[in-house]
Amino acid sequence: MATRKTLVIVPTYNEIENIEGLLKAIDREAPSLDVLVVDDNSPDGTAKVVESMMASRKNLHLMRRPGKQGLGVAYKAGFSWGIERGYDNLIQMDADFSHPPEKLPAMVEAMETQSIVTGSRYIPRGEVSGWGLTRKVISRGGNLYARNMLGLRAQDVTGGFNGWRREVLEAIDFSRVTSQGYVFQIELKYRSMLKGYHVFEIPIHFANRTKGKSKMSGSIFWEAAVCVFKLRTSARHLAP
DSSP: OOOSOEEEEEEESSOTTTHHHHHHHHHHHOTTSEEEEEEOOOTTOHHHHHHHHHTTOTTEEEEEOSSOOOHHHHHHHHHHHHHHTTOSEEEEOOSSSSSOGGGHHHHHHHTTTOSEEEEESSSTTOEEESOOHHHHHHHHHHHHHHHHHHTOOOSOSSOOOEEEEHHHHHHTTGGGOOOOHHHHHHHHHHHHHHTTOOEEEEEOEEEOOSSSOOOOOTTHHHHHHHHHHHHHHTHHHHOO
16 A cells, blocks of 8 residues: 555646546546646636636645746646645646556555656557657657667656656756756656666556647757757766
8 A cells, every 4th residue: 555645746738628537537546646736827727627626625736827837847846836745756647638547556556666657658568549650750769869868778758657756856956957848857867867766667558639739849859859968968967
């Protein structure tokens, strides 16, 4: 039985079509977990849906932010909120059902013995559905590039379904992470590796969103490539 106090952090921006269903699914699959929704002032009313659900869910919390400042900034705000309130584990999770809520119990169980746990698409029994060939090639290629450039051992280094023990986030000083988007996930794992931590992977089925608008843009691949190169050249400043 899990003994560590766990918070699931869900950043949102215009996720009104997904958020209620996701929160109900988390409550069904892992009712003992607390959830923090970090909303960047979604104009579609996402935060209002969360507020309406909070009355009947004591383990549901909402952080309203003044505007869209990026995924990395949202997660750092969520990490700070959770650490200040004494959570032992902090789990990152997308709002669009691409990260399966039914895998939360397995992730929490793994975190009883592991410092970092990631839901992996690229280990045996992991899979992706709903992507075209171009998206698959970009994701696979980006993972291979980041792993080789930075010496990361995990198979899925860009994935965003990650569980962190608070001591890892404190050791890497997450507040100093400056990357955004997919590179934010890479930088967290890279800083952790430099501190001697190991990423434990569990297989997940990553399903492409069916509702709402994807945040993926055509410039993300090239932005990520440049940022990964910068991480490698700055390694001496990040190492202990």
